[in-house]
């Protein structure tokens with residue numbers, strides 16, 4: 001049986017097939033602002049995205065994912081805590097069955113209803129696949145979603161959900177600008193971590209934005225209409241697709257802000 005988020009295949013079971021689940025730099029973590037170290041040497045994030053690199057939107061059975069053409073540097077992340085240039089590969093979300101949970105990172109124990117991950121790979125490597133297992137291979141920007149007014153930029157994504165309801169469905173998705181999903185303030189926390197889904201590679205420089213973006217409760221409900229299950233199988237709502245916080249194991253979390 002493949003990994004998922006249920007009692008029989010979920011985060012408590014992943015270590016059976018992916019022993020690095022008990023590793024020294026696992027993600028997500030609980031971010032405790034009072035224990036983060038302000039680092040004046042951290043640069044502002046430099047994100048430049050080209051909407052024409054947006055390719056398609058996919059239900060991969062674990063999340064909803066928007067994939068980008070990464071054969072050029074036109075959608076990329078530089079500066080912040082990283083060296084070099086990292087190309088945007090995809091973004092996806094994690095969310096709960098109700099508005100009181102869903103994020104992977106937590107802030108002093110607070111869970112947000114959802115979390116957006118923008119996944120970038122280090123162009124010192126030849127491809128995402130090669131970079132994915134290297135200690136400096138990936139940089140993921142995390143953005144929390146909180147309940148508020150309807151988010152018109154999120155609405156563009158949600159309109160596609162009816163056509164990708166079940167696992168394996170994908171459809172073309174063009175000219176979307178992911179920077180419209182970023183908060184106004186790009187203050188961030190950063191730490192060395194891992195993929196939060198199997199294979200849980202310890203290859204991620206995490207960059208978690210302090211400021212959330214908003215989604216309405218109705219928009220959150222739309223995420224919950226997606227299915228973990230494939231067409232024709234018993235419908236299994238895609239909810240609670242988040243890994244809980246993992247031990248810090250001596251790591252330092254740095255803040256780009258005072």
Ligand SMILES: NS(=O)(=O)/N=C1/NCCS1
Nearest residue numbers: 117119140194195196197
């Ligand atoms: N949630 S996550 O972004 O850490 N996990 C991933 N797995 C494959 C690419 S990103």
Ligand SMILES: [Zn+2]
Nearest residue numbers: 092094117196
């Ligand atoms: Zn993720």
